[in-house]
Amino acid sequence: MQSLDNHYRRVLESFLNYILVERNFSTNTRESYNNDLKRYLLFMQQQSRAIEAITAEHIEEFITELYSLGLEASSMARNISAIRSLHKFLLIERTTTLNPTERLHQPKLGRYLPDVLTIDETLRILDAPLTHQPPGKYLLRDKAMLELLYATGVRVSELITIQQQNLYLDEGFIRIFGKGSKERLVPVGSSAIAWVTRYRRELRIALVQKNSDDYLFLNARGVKLTRMALFDIVRKYAVAAGIEKKISPHTFRHSFATHLLEGGADLRCVQEMLGHSSIATTQIYTHIDRAFIKEVHKTFHPRG
16 A cells, blocks of 8 residues: 555544544544554645645535445445544644634435345345245245335444344334343344244254354354345345345345335434444434334334
8 A cells, every 4th residue: 555655643542542532532543543544644645635625615526436346325424424533633723724624514424325136126136035036945034134224224244243142023013132232121023033033943953063052143154244245145036036236234224224214214223223322423312112113113113
């Protein structure tokens, strides 16, 4: 990778020291900022732009470049947050006299969000394991996974680490441990419950090995699926369903949220189901009654 020139390098080092010492950011966050901002500053350096001459339009060019690399919306949001913090720091330090991020239209992520499935496309993918030729040995597992992805909007890491002890299917919930080990209860619709139950009864019991560790979804060796295995399964059924959009497990998460909101679901409930805060990162949502969330899911989710 090309190196930053001395001026850009000093700017970056000063900022990273600032967030570590004065803002008390973690070393992991510092490393993420370092990677994101090094890429950003290299882009500006390659355009022969002095740091005090960077404009909002230049930053938007960089965001477009990130989009072309295929970064997810969440990664792009993190990049923009890092860029904002850097330019605020430069203004405080009087390295620059203007803050170009004040004119930045944030968030400009609508153009960069991954494709969202229509309800018809979603149903075609959900049905694909049942019509796939030749019939797969693991169709019950795959069907249950796809149904659960769409029913709950869970992240990839959350799905592959679900354990049976965290299933409360009689009550219509599953317990999810998300980022930062934050725990949440997510409603599950009747269709997903039926397929997960059938998978556990008819297939999982035959896959179990000594090292299965109670994970719900197992591979042929009896251990939990990898992220890449889940990606491959989703893509296989997307192709089988004739979906031409770029599909990943994360697409189900966006589709889950979009379909609920388009149906009229309360935004706060959807955000709690997804396990993240508001777009306004400082806003903290109050606790919402679980029965109310379950009713919202049942009312507005297409498979509720």
